[in-house]
Amino acid sequence: MGPQEIQHVQQSFAGIFARKADLAERFYVHLFTRLPEARGMFRGNFVKQKTMLTAMITSCVRNLDDPRTLEDIGVQLAQEHAHLDLGPREAEAAKRALIAALRDVLGAELDPETEFAWASAINRVAGTLTRH
Numbered sequence: 001m002g003p004q005e006i007q008h009v010q011q012s013f014a015g016i017f018a019r020k021a022d023l024a025e026r027f028y029v030h031l032f033t034r035l036p037e038a039r040g041m042f043r044g045n046f047v048k049q050k051t052m053l054t055a056m057i058t059s060c061v062r063n064l065d066d067p068r069t070l071e072d073i074g075v076q077l078a079q080e081h082a083h084l085d086l087g088p089r090e091a092e093a094a095k096r097a098l099i100a101a102l103r104d105v106l107g108a109e110l111d112p113e114t115e116f117a118w119a120s121a122i123n124r125v126a127g128t129l130t131r132h
């Protein structure tokens with residue numbers, strides 16, 4: 001991921017930061033459409049869950065240009081999901097759900113270049129969700 005791509009992701013995220021609650025809402029709508037069985041995995045307070053998701057996305061976006069911190073965040077994400085035994089199918093669903101949620105919130109602002117940059121950012125992090 002080059003500096004230009006990182007900038008695309010950070011700039012588009014800055015534009016939706018105030019709407020990050022919408023992003024989380026749309027993320028779970030798309031995740032549960034693609035993976036209905038995931039709904040039953042969530043035991044806690046879902047309002048809090050959405051806040052934790054956006055906090056995690058925020059710290060990934062902020063640290064895209066800091067590989068060591070991003071690695072630490074990846075380890076944390078892996079630990080938080082380890083008990084779920086997620087595989088590549090779930091990681092793929094998460095990637096697609098996040099892109100679809102970005103499309104819902106950004107509309108036409110999600111131009112192909114920005115979408116491509118987000119896809120590479122997500123690829124760097126999504127692998128940590130799986131144990132395989």
Ligand code: HEM
Pocket residue numbers: 035038041042043044045049052053056057080081084086090091093094095098129
């Ligand atoms: C973009 C990808 C994802 C991100 C950034 C993400 C982020 C998070 C975060 C920050 C937490 C909170 C951990 C804590 O309690 O401190 C969490 C918990 C959780 N995540 Fe994810 N997650 C992602 C994908 C997924 C996927 C694909 C699934 C299921 C198929 C999933 C299922 C869960 C469950 C079940 C919990 C625990 C909730 C509970 O205990 O009620 N996550 N996730």
